[in-house]
Amino acid sequence: MNIGIVVFPGSNCDRDCAYVASDVIGQSAQFIWHQETSLGEMDAIILPGGFSYGDYLRTGAIAHLSPIMDAVKAFAKQGGLVLGICNGFQILLESGLLPGAMLRNRGLSFRCEEVYVRVENAETPFTNQCHPGQVLKIPIAHAEGNYYTDPVTLSSLQANAQVIFRYCDADGQSTGPSNPNGSLDHIAGIRNAAGNVLGMMPHPERCAERALNNTDGFLVFQSMVASLKTQARLTAR
Amino acid sequence: MKAKIYVTLKEGILDPQGRAVQQSLQTLGFPAVEDVRIGKFLEVDIVETEQAAAEAQVRSMCEKLLANPVIENYRYELTEVSLPK
Incomplete structure (x- = not known):
């Protein structure tokens, strides 16, 4: 599988993502500079975390107008898998590939710590190796992860099982203190209506191998590979 | 022309920065x-x-x-400016 990782000026998790894609899950990883206009032959695209364009204006606001984003949108429209992590999630929101927006964290702090998230939907290309309700421990590192959307959009996200991860405690209970940033309905990750685009604030690439004493993030990447393999089998048939 | 553009959070949207400044002003x-x-x-x-x-x-x-129309409103004023000759 070819996994393309888009690099914006200020991306800083691109190499971690490439390392996981190549060395941990054994796929081919390729960097794609934001000035490019074509993705090449890719099976999945990752928009990595970081501080694209220094978070000027709003997080992800300038990056979503990068030349490569037209190709990312076209890829997503054709059903290609797109994973946006942290700043990548913010860019997906600004580009309209996912609904809603990010506000400053409720407590104003930059939160850099391990949090727990509950898998709300395990039948997605990004979570099929998890079981429903599974609690994952994944680090976050952001100042703008306070997800917001209007009530109508929130209802439709809930009704269509588009909320994929919710912040929770170690026992899987979503409470005030288990929500690190004040995000609406404890949302930590959502997908689009078609199901092929996922945005998540936690960083699965930072906890994907045993040497790091946490492999929960591995499940996200393993799910993507499993989904692509199934897709390839169906196409070949 | 010069555009003066004001971008503000919509009513009801939480503004943690504004709240911190408000508390600071009260303390002051x-x-x-x-x-x-x-x-x-x-x-x-x-x-x-x-x-x-x-x-x-x-x-x-x-x-x-x-x-960002999800969370922000905007308004603007346009004024004519004389460009340096």
Whole structure:
């Protein structure tokens, strides 16, 4: 599988993502500079975390107008898998590939710590190796992860099982203190209506191998590979 | 023309920064400060002499980039500026 990782000026998790894609899950990883206009032959695209364009204006606001984003949108429209992590999630929101927006964290702090998230939907290309309700421990590192959307959009996200991860405690209970940033309905990750685009604030690439004493993030990447393999089998048939 | 653009959070959207500043102002001795909302102010110079054309451009740039319609409102003032000869 070819996994393309888009690099914006200020991306800083691109190499971690490439390392996981190549060395941990054994796929081919390729960097794609934001000035490019074509993705090449890719099976999945990752928009990595970081501080694209220094978070000027709003997080992800300038990056979503990068030349490569037209190709990312076209890829997503054709059903290609797109994973946006942290700043990548913010860019997906600004580009309209996912609904809603990010506000400053409720407590104003930059939160850099391990949090727990509950898998709300395990039948997605990004979570099929998890079981429903599974609690994952994944680090976050952001100042703008306070997800917001209007009530109508929130209802439709809930009704269509588009909320994929919710912040929770170690026992899987979503409470005030288990929500690190004040995000609406404890949302930590959502997908689009078609199901092929996922945005998540936690960083699965930072906890994907045993040497790091946490492999929960591995499940996200393993799910993507499993989904692509199934897709390839169906196409070949 | 010069556009003065104000981008503000919509009513009801939580503004943690504004709340922190409000609390700080109260501590400073302004107990009457009930609420603070923080927004952005932009000055954009546009080489355009037609009011309507400049306005159309400002609206478009606000909707596409300067404001996020999910959480923000915008308003603007357009003034003519005499360019240096």
